[in-house]
Amino acid sequence: MYIKSIILALSLFSTAAYGFDTFNHESNRMTHLLSCDNPKYIPSSKYANKLYSCIGGKSDSVKIFINADSDQKSIKNIKFMWNEYTTTKIPGINMQDGKNIAHDWLIKISDHYFPTHKNKILKKFFSEKNNFEFTDGRYLIKYTFFEGPSINERLLIISSY
Numbered sequence: 001m002y003i004k005s006i007i008l009a010l011s012l013f014s015t016a017a018y019g020f021d022t023f024n025h026e027s028n029r030m031t032h033l034l035s036c037d038n039p040k041y042i043p044s045s046k047y048a049n050k051l052y053s054c055i056g057g058k059s060d061s062v063k064i065f066i067n068a069d070s071d072q073k074s075i076k077n078i079k080f081m082w083n084e085y086t087t088t089k090i091p092g093i094n095m096q097d098g099k100n101i102a103h104d105w106l107i108k109i110s111d112h113y114f115p116t117h118k119n120k121i122l123k124k125f126f127s128e129k130n131n132f133e134f135t136d137g138r139y140l141i142k143y144t145f146f147e148g149p150s151i152n153e154r155l156l157i158i159s160s161y
Contacts, residue, residue, distance in 0.1 A: 019138050019160045020075040023068045027052035030064060030078075033108050044072050061085065061098035062105060077159040080109060082125075084152040099126075106156075113158060114139060125154060135161045 020026055031039045036054035044050045050068035061083040067076040082102035106125060110118035114136050124132060124143060133142040140161045146153040 020078075022073050023050060023052070023066065023075055024073075026075055026078070027066050029112075030054065030066060033112060034064065034105050036064075044068065049076065056105065057098040057101045059083075059085065059098055062101045064105065064109075075160070077157050078109075078113075080106065080156040080158070082154045084154060085150065086148075086152055087150040102126075102154075109158075114141065117141070121156070125156060137161060 021029070027039070027041070030036065030052065031054065034054055034056070036056070038054070040053045040055075042048070042051040042053075049070060050072050052066040054064045056062040063079075063081040063083075065079040065081075067079070068074070069076040082098060084102075085098065103122070103126070106122060107118065110121050114121065117134075117136055121141070128143065129145045129147065131142075131144045133140065135141065138161055140159045142157040142159075144153075144155045144157075146155075
């Protein structure tokens with residue numbers, strides 16, 4: 001038990017310090033990190049690479065995707081998306097539910113991948129309408145915002161630097 005704990009701790013440290021682990025490892029980690037009830041895996045095909053996804057919120061407005069690189073083992077990027085509903089005219093949509101889950105998930109993602117920039121990411125993700133990007137030396141973090149008529153799309157893309 002003690003040896004397994006040390007190995008797990010070293011594994012988490014090495015990933016956080018040096019970039020992404022393998023696709024399988026990162027997708028398993030994301031499932032546990034976010035307590036994802038229904039993770040989905042789409043196998044690679046001749047047209048697309050492997051894809052992991054987890055969708056949260058009563059209105060399915062919070063999404064995480066892990067895109068495999070062409071070798072199907074390493075990671076191209078991780079995409080975190082929140083579809084921010086801006087109208088109450090859509091039946092069954094709870095605007096606050098999505099924001100709460102997006103906030104919870106982004107805290108967990110930030111704590112793992114870029115803890116020293118967590119507050120900056122949280123502030124910008126939930127308030128910024130201007131696109132931005134920066135690096136912490138391990139990851140390139142890009143944020144895009146698209147304003148729609150009833151849904152704003154907030155997207156954070158994390159790639160190895």
